[in-house]
Amino acid sequence: MHDIVVDAHSHVYQYSREELEQLLSSKPSFLIVGVGEDFDTSKMVVELAEKYEGRIYPCVGVHPWNIDGGTGEVDDVLSLAMAEQVDCIGEVGLDKKFVIETFDKQVPVFTRFLEYAKENNMVLNIHAAGAWREVFDLLIKHDVSRALFHWYTGPIDLLKDIEYSGYYVSINAAIIIQEKSKRIAEKVPLNIMLLESDGPYNYRGLRLNSRYILEAAGIIGSLRGLTQDEVIRISNENAMSLFNFNTVVS
Numbered sequence: 001m002h003d004i005v006v007d008a009h010s011h012v013y014q015y016s017r018e019e020l021e022q023l024l025s026s027k028p029s030f031l032i033v034g035v036g037e038d039f040d041t042s043k044m045v046v047e048l049a050e051k052y053e054g055r056i057y058p059c060v061g062v063h064p065w066n067i068d069g070g071t072g073e074v075d076d077v078l079s080l081a082m083a084e085q086v087d088c089i090g091e092v093g094l095d096k097k098f099v100i101e102t103f104d105k106q107v108p109v110f111t112r113f114l115e116y117a118k119e120n121n122m123v124l125n126i127h128a129a130g131a132w133r134e135v136f137d138l139l140i141k142h143d144v145s146r147a148l149f150h151w152y153t154g155p156i157d158l159l160k161d162i163e164y165s166g167y168y169v170s171i172n173a174a175i176i177i178q179e180k181s182k183r184i185a186e187k188v189p190l191n192i193m194l195l196e197s198d199g200p201y202n203y204r205g206l207r208l209n210s211r212y213i214l215e216a217a218g219i220i221g222s223l224r225g226l227t228q229d230e231v232i233r234i235s236n237e238n239a240m241s242l243f244n245f246n247t248v249v250s
């Protein structure tokens with residue numbers, strides 16, 4: 001079994017300190033990619049990444065559910081990224097599934113982040129619920145090279161375009177109870193697959209956390225004829241390629 005398992009997308013600041021430290025000290029332990037949802041939570045993620053250096057990898061962003069702060073907040077988040085030398089923008093993106101009424105406002109905000117990521121060769125940790133193709137087209141349009149489609153439940157036929165363009169997708173630990181994730185896991189090219197929890201999000205009564213990734217890896221393994229350990233190794237290696245962690249995890 002691997003000593004460290006990468007969780008490619010988590011809202012780390014939402015855990016209690018005790019719960020977070022348990023995740024970071026358990027066996028196996030986790031290297032958690034933490035995302036922000038607005039300026040304040042982005043700052044919290046950066047602070048946690050400083051405190052748990054090498055174990056929490058920070059991303060800063062404005063979630064498409066939180067765009068009310070407008071472009072001023074985007075400027076603040078990007079200043080934070082620059083000041084703290086953050087290499088990842090997230091959670092950002094577009095959402096046509098849960099907040100379609102703000103879609104027109106989401107696009108310019110996401111575009112700002114895309115332009116900034118392109119200019120600074122940063123990774124994007126992306127929310128694209130109900131807008132998978134729109135997000136993909138914008139990534140191509142802005143010539144972005146490093147991106148993760150988090151909790152991928154988009155069209156199967158988009159996966160080959162994502163692979164061809166050098167992007168990645170993450171399978172959420174909700175695969176334990178989510179049939180849609182199982183359908184994706186059956187088809188996803190393994191060279192673009194990462195694992196994530198989106199913890200501590202509550203999905204239909206399942207309070208997600210990094211530890212569920214282990215069970216998820218077993219399920220994906222059974223769908224693909226691999227061991228749990230092989231699935232984790234593949235995900236860890238893909239995460240290394242995408243994020244360029246300083247900590248070696250595979």
Ligand SMILES: [Zn+2]
Pocket residue numbers: 009010011035091198
């Ligand atoms: Zn999230």
